[in-house]
Amino acid sequence: MEDKELNLVDHLDELRKRLILTAFAFLVFFIVGFIYVKDIYEWFVRDLDVKLIVLGPGDIVWIYFTIGSIIAIAGTIPVLAFQAWLFVKPALKPAERKVSLSYVPALFLLFIVGLCFGYFIIFPTIMNFLVELGGDMVATNFTADKYFRFIMSTTLPFGFLFELPVVTMFLTSLGIINPYVLQKVRKYAYFILVIIAAFITPPDFISNILVAIPLFLLYEISINLSKVVYKRKLKKEQEWEAEFSE
Known part of the structure; x- marks a missing residue:
């Protein structure tokens, strides 16, 4: 009974270690995204014919945190996958370790492919359809908050689903x-x-x-x-x- 409790404690300590390393990686990538947020923002709005507006100072802060979080999530995916592999590695057979390790870079690549699919195919298709649906009935203006929320909702899920x-x-x-x-x-x-x-x-x-x-x-x-x-x-x-x- 005591051996089982010790094993459980060891597993929990190992899990805590992996989660801490993953959280640290997320923080590092978030800071990187925060530093380059202006360049990333300019890239996202490069094809817009109108300038995005904000309804308050809080929206500007939200943009910084949103862009930083997207970069952090994308960068943390391979780290999370590798830490998960290290956690389950002791329970795997040698052949299973070799095969499962090859999935780590594949997870990151497919996440990026999913983001690209969502951003370059799904996002413009839905965006153009909705804008054309309004036609001349309304003036088309976008707040930065809603525009980036729309981008996230049509791209980020595909990163995970892919x-x-x-x-x-x-x-x-x-x-x-x-x-x-x-x-x-x-x-x-x-x-x-x-x-x-x-x-x-x-x-x-x-x-x-x-x-x-x-x-x-x-x-x-x-x-x-x-x-x-x-x-x-x-x-x-x-x-x-x-x-x-x-």
């Missing part, structure tokens, strides 16, 4: 899930993805469809990649059994 294939492959390699389970719960997963699409887009049907379709494709890609990993895992297990039987 990591679904890698997470699925990782969990499949550990034997936690398999492609057949993913196929069985497909209709429930689609329902959840539709809810996510409705949550991160403006309340119109077209925007929901534009976001839901790539999410469905991501889920199907995840299933197919899970099948590849699952077949390789079964093949290795059969090879190990054949070696031990000899």
